Amino acid sequence: MKKKLYQQSIELTNGPLTSGLVKKFAESPISRKFVPGYIKTYKIDTNDIENPLTSFPTLHDFFIRTLKPESRPIADAEIVSPVDAQIEIVGDLHEGIQFLVKGQHYSLADLLGSKALADRYREGKYIVLYLSPADYHRIHSPANGKIVKQYFLGKKSYPVNGWGLKFGKSPLSGNYRLVSELETEFGHMLSVKVGAMFVNSIRLTNLSDQWAKGEEVAYFSFGSTVVLFFEKDSIEFYGNVSAGKRIYMGEALAYMV
Numbered sequence: 001m002k003k004k005l006y007q008q009s010i011e012l013t014n015g016p017l018t019s020g021l022v023k024k025f026a027e028s029p030i031s032r033k034f035v036p037g038y039i040k041t042y043k044i045d046t047n048d049i050e051n052p053l054t055s056f057p058t059l060h061d062f063f064i065r066t067l068k069p070e071s072r073p074i075a076d077a078e079i080v081s082p083v084d085a086q087i088e089i090v091g092d093l094h095e096g097i098q099f100l101v102k103g104q105h106y107s108l109a110d111l112l113g114s115k116a117l118a119d120r121y122r123e124g125k126y127i128v129l130y131l132s133p134a135d136y137h138r139i140h141s142p143a144n145g146k147i148v149k150q151y152f153l154g155k156k157s158y159p160v161n162g163w164g165l166k167f168g169k170s171p172l173s174g175n176y177r178l179v180s181e182l183e184t185e186f187g188h189m190l191s192v193k194v195g196a197m198f199v200n201s202i203r204l205t206n207l208s209d210q211w212a213k214g215e216e217v218a219y220f221s222f223g224s225t226v227v228l229f230f231e232k233d234s235i236e237f238y239g240n241v242s243a244g245k246r247i248y249m250g251e252a253l254a255y256m257v
Contacts, residue, residue: 023060023201026221031059038062042134048072064137064219074214077252078186079235082142082217083226084248085129090237093229096122108229111192112179113153120188123232125254129247131224139193139218140249141211142228145182148209152202153177154195178202178218182211186256190229193218214250233257 025031035056039046046053048071056062074080093099097108097118109118131137154176176195181188193202201221211217235254241247 026060027058034059035062044134072250074250075252078256079143079254081247081251081253082140084136085131087245088128088130089243090127093124099126121229125230127228129226137220138216141215141217143184144213145184145211148183149181187231187234192227194225196224
């Protein structure tokens with residue numbers, strides 16, 4: 001019952017009109033007045049922000065803020081975190097190409113829109129990284145590699161917070177998303193960027209086919225999620241990488257085996 005009521009309430013409020021109004025407000029000059037309140041509400045640490053707070057003309061500009069380069073050093077590891085986030089879950093794909101998040105089973109083939117691509121990651125590993133509205137929303141490359149496949153899927157987005165992942169209509173595999181496949185020294189890997197409720201905005205900032213570890217490649221507008229997938233027997237996550245922990249962009253995530 002709770003799940004059904006949650007889904008119905010989201011359907012009623014998550015339409016093109018609502019999304020358009022949210023986007024229009026966040027990009028309007030008047031939204032600038034809400035930046036101090038936003039910082040206070042979400043307890044955002046402003047010490048590592050690259051530009052002065054007075055330099056942001058809109059709430060949206062603050063949301064996609066950049067940070068001082070020295071605030072996010074890149075670890076000496078093959079794979080680093082691409083974002084500031086909370087780790088929702090980390091582990092092995094179930095039944096070959098199924099992954100579990102908040103009690104929901106997802107099909108990797110549905111997430112990618114391709115069974116053939118999903119089969120490459122059969123029995124591989126994955127990690128789900130959730131970005132709250134308070135987080136730094138620039139996305140960086142988790143490894144050195146070459147883009148061999150990249151495409152957008154989906155139209156409408158649902159919440160990807162704890163409630164959304166538990167009660168939503170399979171938001172990870174149904175939401176607007178950007179799939180990027182990289183060829184690396186440890187094999188192929190996937191970086192799937194998943195949009196969140198209201199604002200379907202994932203902007204690529206690196207249009208080349210070469211990604212360098214720690215390099216900015218895109219950004220989100222509004223809270224979102226990144227899911228990484230790795231081929232079988234290609235990597236191992238570090239021991240301190242576990243569900244419920246905070247991780248910051250550039251911190252060591254996994255190593256090649």
